[in-house]
Amino acid sequence: MIQSVETHATIAEAQRAMGADAIYMAGGTLVMRDVNAGVTATRIVRSSDPVLADIRLSGDGVTIGAGVTMAMIAVHRDLTFLAPVARSVGGPQIRNMATVGGNLFAPHPYGDFAVAMLALGARVSVAGQSAAPRPIADVLRERGRIGLVASVQVPRPQAPADFGFLKASRIKPKGVSVLSIAAYLPRQGGRIRGARVAFGAMGPMPLQASAVERVLDGQSLDAATITRAAQVAVEGLDPPTDPLATTWYRREVAGVHLKRLLERMARG
Template identity: 35%
Template sequence: MKIETYKVPSTIAGAVQLLHHGEATIVAGGTDLTPQTGAGVREFAATLINIQRIEEMRGIAVSNGRYRIGGLTTVTEILESELLAAEVPVLVEAADHFASPQIRNAATLAGNLCNASPAGDMVIPLLLLDAEAELASWSDGLVVTRAVALADFFTGPGKTVMRAGELLTAIEFTRPEAGFAAVFLKSGPRPALEISTVSMGVAGVMADGVLHAARVSIGAVAPTPLRATETEAVLEGNALDGALIERAAETVSREVSPIDDVRASAWYRRHLAGVYIRRALARLQGGNHGN
């Protein structure tokens, strides 16, 4: 469809009122939307809403033990955040594997989540952190919000639980507990500008060689990014030795449901999931992680 109206709200209230009044396309950094509309795989609605001027949707802050990252925060801002580097470096590690500097300067966190690619990179560390998406809408003359756990947010490739009229305003998660350690790994045939063939996050708290609060998230191996809960159960509360790492590798290879596509075969993705969990757990074991 041809764009008939272009709106640039400067507040969340302004944006959700516009969304409430009819079908519209939201654009943030445009790094997914532009190639998709250009290639004809997606059409603009008659109204285009550019949300870039909504200052209240920017920034990284922590208060009362909760982190809040505005939806318009760019991948570069995450990469350069001293706060995140000190306390949640796994987010910085994922940002460091993301695209190129030019794309990172434009790409927003909300855009990465709302695009709902099974290979969205920023989703993987956020799943480890039990993050929640804040969704705002307009109802009875007011901005109303609801929080959705990221683990429940994605319903399929390009699909989420977001309803018509909703705007993803922020991501929130609890400040990680002392001793929390996390690793992010991503593969693709090229070192940069690569869509993940497999991406993985592994986290937990190591104490006396035992892994507690074990968490495993994985991308590009199923219709949505996911938490590998069977693998987490294998790891939870057990001594992280060679035998346990092998059991985790077998479990994660079984737990994923990849497809063959132009980037890799399902067999290769299953194999890589096993390789990555061995690597990630070895890093946690050796204390070789950012946290």
């Protein structure tokens, strides 16, 4: 039973107010479900820090406040590369509430936006810490212990075709992921330099597809390379069985969807 809801003026104060009896609530699309089911902490901690709603461009990157919603991203003129990712999260009501910060902590099979952040190599600023922003892969691995996220710093692809996202779901257009894939393939002289590919719903959290990255790196995105990448799609991934799909099914279709995404990116 919830006994208090506290709103703090800064995210650092909210961080200090956390404890074993508290849960932080952003958009509340998941937290409120637990509140209504009576299965959450006794204190809800919130923050009205304006930094959380900030979208700030800097050089070839952008800093996105943890409280920025999917709806805000979907219409931002400088974040068109992320718009398809934001639009893939739930329906319009969910997107109006669902935040970037909450998506990093959303359990399987959720976390489509986090998949894109992982592929882009985003870095995460944790509330109340002056240390350099942390790689998102670390944050996703340690998400029970990391503390509150203040913002994410995201590189902006130089060419639109360098970044691609695909979500496979059973219900169109707003179903939950059977799997999602994001690929960031910066190219120099036609060759991929520093490939990053991430899968969602193919493990307990969004996971990088290291075998795929190794196949793609240094290559041009041609038919032979795409076929080889698809062949190693599930290497190192550990898809669960859930009501949407079995482990077997996810493993069978991962390469097919990766091939489709890479072919789309090759066409530009």
